[in-house]
Amino acid sequence: MLPDAVLAPLLAPDAPLAVLAAELAERYPRRVLTAVGVLDSFALLVDEQPTAPDHELADEELWWDAAEEPPSRLVAIRDLDLVDADAWPAALRVLASDPVYRPALRAPGGYSVWWLARHVRLAGHRPRYWRLPSATGLAGLFDAVPESVRAAVADDGLLAAIGVRADLSVADAASAADLLTRLGDPARSPDAALTWAAYAELADAVLAERVDPGELDPPSRLRASDGSVLDADRGVLLDRAWLAPALPPAETVAGRLDPDGIDALAELLDLPLASEILAGEVAGADPGCGERTAWAALPEVVAACAAIGTAVPEGELWCHDRLTVELSRPEARRLEVPVWRQDGRWHASDPVRALLALWSEQWPCGSHGRQYRVAQVGDGHVGRSRRSRCVGRAGPQRAALASASRPRGSGGYAEVRVRGCSSDPRAGQRAGDCRAGRARRGSRVRF
Helix, strand or coil: CCCCCCCHHHECCCCCCCCCCHHHHHHCCHHHHHHCCCCCCCCEEEECCCCCCCCCCCCHHHHHHHCCCCCCCEEEECCHHHECHHHHHHHHHHHHHCHHHHHHHHCCCCHHHHHHHHHCCECCECHHHEECCCCHHHCCCCEECCHHHHHHCCCHHHHHHCCCECCCCCCCHHHHHHHHHHHCCCCCCCCHHHHHHHHHHHHHHHHCCCCCHHHCCCCCEEECCCCCEEEHHHCEECCCHHHHHHCCHHHEECCCCCHHHHHHHHHHHCCCEHHHHCEEEECCCCCCCCEEEEHHHCHHHHHHHHHHCCCCCCCEEEECCCCEEEEEECCCEEEECCEEEECCEEEECCHHHHHHHHHHHHCCCCHHHHHCCHHHHHHCCCCCCCCCCCCCCCCHHHHHHHCCCCCCCCCCCCCCCCCCCCCCHHHCCCHHHHHHHHHHCCCCCCC
């Protein structure tokens, strides 16, 4: 390489590159020397028809084997493995500032970004440890790239390409394990929306078979719906949002409320479901107590439907000044709740919350629920209909409202613990099959 090569200060001390003699560098023009192969900066490799991983690139065979199909064209940056661990911010600045490297850095699934994502160290960590400064919504779980890195590399596109987080996407088991660790870290402080979104993304990854729960140990600590961290053996997974007021928020975990998403999370987190733990009835001698009222007769319900742009539901609910439920499981006690579902009827002291609960049955939110917009419920594409079920799944907006009424203290849970689906997930195991698998894997009871 040239004595004053751009590459020179970036290399590790033991990099096997010789320096051209100074007298030769002075005798010939720089462009002549680089034209015959003397390095100034990183070399760019272009192969229009690659047939095998035979280009002497670091870890090339691993990249080739990991690709879904062989590349039809290879554009790669050489000698990345020679960069000193402390020189990566400066090296990335060189790559980002020279347009000649842009094809290699923008190629989807390309070798260069694949290698950089795995080997670059930014302030001692891999790129995926950090988030982009613009990704403020992730701040409770991920720190922004340090200012020292930001000063050297201002290209968010390059940082995102090599793995700095712009979102919560979970690509593989390692990414899932990292996210679960962060959720269980008491030093982190995600808000309710970020916590929900993180667990929802984990469920998506399981359902898309990017993550096999069998490859991960269940987490020992979880993030509860009130923001606290709890030991996993105390946790319960919320599967029907209107049950939330009957659960201790510090022991409730939530992130998906569609059936497949719930099963995926229960499999991954090794948690019992709220509906398996709680049982109760509306207090009073007559199970049909309360004032029977048509939905269309309630002004606040009509206004809510108009605001969201959906029709007022047909049918009726039972209105109560105060709605008290007598729980029989996990312990006998009475508590006030805003809404309850019993014998196919909605009981409510707050008709708007009952409306949200009704909608959550009809349109159970899957991954769309992560958008945290009440209006999303009325779009009609947010999940499959569950109208025939007496007890349904609720969207995240209902969970947020339900959490406003929280029981004090916490009772002991009699819970059935499961260790995942017994079928081989590599054979295309889906969440519906895991419902039966969870029940087959043995139990662990706690009182």
